[in-house]
Amino acid sequence: MKTVQVIDSHTEGEPTRVVVVGGPELGEGSISEKCDRFVTEFDHFRSAVINEPRGSEILVGALLMEPQSKECLCGVIFFNNVGVLGMCGHGTIGLMITLAHLGRIQPGRHMVETPAGIVEAELHTDHSVTVWNVPSFREIKNLSLEISGGKTIRGDIAWGGNWFFLCEDHGFELLLSNQKELTDFTIEVRNALHDAGYPKVDHIELFSPPSSIQADSRNFVFCPGGVYDRSPCGTGTSAKLACLAEEGKLKPGQTWIQESITGTTFQASYEEDPRNKNRIIPKIRGKAFITAETTLFFDEQDPLGF
Numbered sequence: 478m479k480t481v482q483v484i485d486s487h488t489e490g491e492p493t494r495v496v497v498v499g500g501p502e503l504g505e506g507s508i509s510e511k512c513d514r515f516v517t518e519f520d521h522f523r524s525a526v527i528n529e530p531r532g533s534e535i536l537v538g539a540l541l542m543e544p545q546s547k548e549c550l551c552g553v554i555f556f557n558n559v560g561v562l563g564m565c566g567h568g569t570i571g572l573m574i575t576l577a578h579l580g581r582i583q584p585g586r587h588m589v590e591t592p593a594g595i596v597e598a599e600l601h602t603d604h605s606v607t608v609w610n611v612p613s614f615r616e617i618k619n620l621s622l623e624i625s626g627g628k629t630i631r632g633d634i635a636w637g638g639n640w641f642f643l644c645e646d647h648g649f650e651l652l653l654s655n656q657k658e659l660t661d662f663t664i665e666v667r668n669a670l671h672d673a674g675y676p677k678v679d680h681i682e683l684f685s686p687p688s689s690i691q692a693d694s695r696n697f698v699f700c701p702g703g704v705y706d707r708s709p710c711g712t713g714t715s716a717k718l719a720c721l722a723e724e725g726k727l728k729p730g731q732t733w734i735q736e737s738i739t740g741t742t743f744q745a746s747y748e749e750d751p752r753n754k755n756r757i758i759p760k761i762r763g764k765a766f767i768t769a770e771t772t773l774f775f776d777e778q779d780p781l782g783f
Contacts, residue, residue, distance in 0.1 A: 479775040481526065484578065486571040488765040489741035490707035493571030495539045496526060497579070499773075507545055508552045512592040515540065515554055516561055521783040523556045530781065531773050534558040535704045537568050539575075544590045550582065552590040558702035563593035564638025566711010566743075566761050570606040573598050574765040593638045605764045608711060609748075612756040613637040613719040624669045637715030637759065640678045642670055651685040651697045653738055656705055659683065663699035682713045692736035708763065709737040715759035718747045722757050729757075 481499035485492060501519040503511040515523070527536045537557050544552040553572060555565040562568075569589060576582045577600055586599045597609040617634040620642075624630060632644030644666070649659055663681040670678045681699040688695060698706040698713045706713070714735045721727035733745045743763045750756040775782050 478777075481773040481775070483526065483771050483773060484575045484767065485769040485771060486574050486765045486767050488567035488570045488574075488708050489737060489743065489763045490739045491567045491710075492536050492707075492768070493539055493565075493568045493575075493765070494526065494532065494536050495541055495572055495575045497541055497575075500540050500542070503542065508542075508554070508590045509592050511542065511552070512554050512561055515556075520560075523561070524558075525775065525783045526773065527556065527558050534702055535707070537562070537565055539565070539568050539572050541572070546588070546590055546595065548588050549590045549595060550587040551576075554592060557700065558704070560701065561592070562639060562701075564591045564596065564611055564712055566608055566610060566638065566713075566715065567706075567708045567763065567765075569596060569598055569608045569711065570761075570763050571765045573600045573606040574604065574767060578767050591638075603764070604766060605762055607760060607762040610711065610715045610759040610761060611638050612750045612753060613715045613747075613759050614756045615716075615720045615723050618720075618723075622666065622669050622673060624665055630666070633720050634675065634678055635716035635719050637717075637719065638712035639680050639716075641680045641682050641713055641716040642666065642675075642678050643682045643684065643713075643716060643720060645684045647683050649683065649685075649697075651683060651695050651738055656697075656738065659697050659738075660699060660703070660705060663697070663705075664703070667699065680710075680713060682710070682716065684717070687734075687736045688740065689736055689742070692734040692742055694733070695736040695738070697738045705738060707737065707739050708741055709735040709743040711743065711761045711763070714743050714745050714761055718745055718759045719757050722747055
């Protein structure tokens with residue numbers, strides 16, 4: 478009977494499951510090489526930790542490992558119900574709260590290795606974490622995309638640790654009660670993007686005015702596994718900041734409050750990237766809370782064990 482120890486948390490409503498004991502041995506090399514090995518040799522482990530019967534499709538996993546860089550606290554590979562993620566903003570916040578829960582870190586700033594690059598996170602004393610994300614940028618502005626019914630929509634393609642198509646030209650009310658229609662629409666948009674030659678874009682982010690006067694914008698984020706993000710999405714907010722910065726609509730250090738489809742918020746801003754004037758360093762702050770410590774059991778006689 479194999480066991481795996483995990484700790485669950487949620488960041489502004491979006492769950493994270495951190496594997497702390499019992500993960501696969503990924504050998505030596507960079508975190509990118511370890512991530513490739515995880516994908517090719519241990520995809521069954523990813524699925525078994527996240528999917529039914531032990532989990533659900535909305536979970537995001539975080540495999541904790543030793544960092545290659547001595548300046549980093551840890552390395553991490555994020556994964557969901559269908560594959561791995563380059564970076565995960567809400568997951569990094571959840572990871573910091575988990576490490577604090579385990580007594581491994583105190584409030585302060587820490588460096589974390591991810592497949593998308595090294596990110597910095599500051600643990601605060603109020604269950605909140607600030608993440609300095611990977612350099613983010615807009616690649617394509619105002620892309621026209623034809624969807625069913627001869628309708629044309631427009632949006633931007635941007636990188637915030639994952640690839641996003643960001644769209645305000647959608648015609649929907651971003652209400653939680655509309656999540657089925659929003660999910661169907663964003664699946665259609667993703668398929669149209671892939672047909673149009675943009676297969677790398679796997680997240681779709683819709684925007685509208687916020688429901689709260691404290692927020693600047695409301696979003697609905699469709700994730701690669703066919704589910705929507707319950708939080709405002711850290712990498713999606715980073716991609717949004719990159720678009721706003723390039724448009725001159727948000728200045729360095731200026732606060733942007735991003736509201737999620739569930740009404741939770743991230744406080745965001747950005748710094749200029751000193752190494753590349755065409756990129757920004759997003760800064761995302763949100764709160765996370767521990768929800769469970771769990772031992773997962775893997776019985777070799779269980780035909781659905783993996």
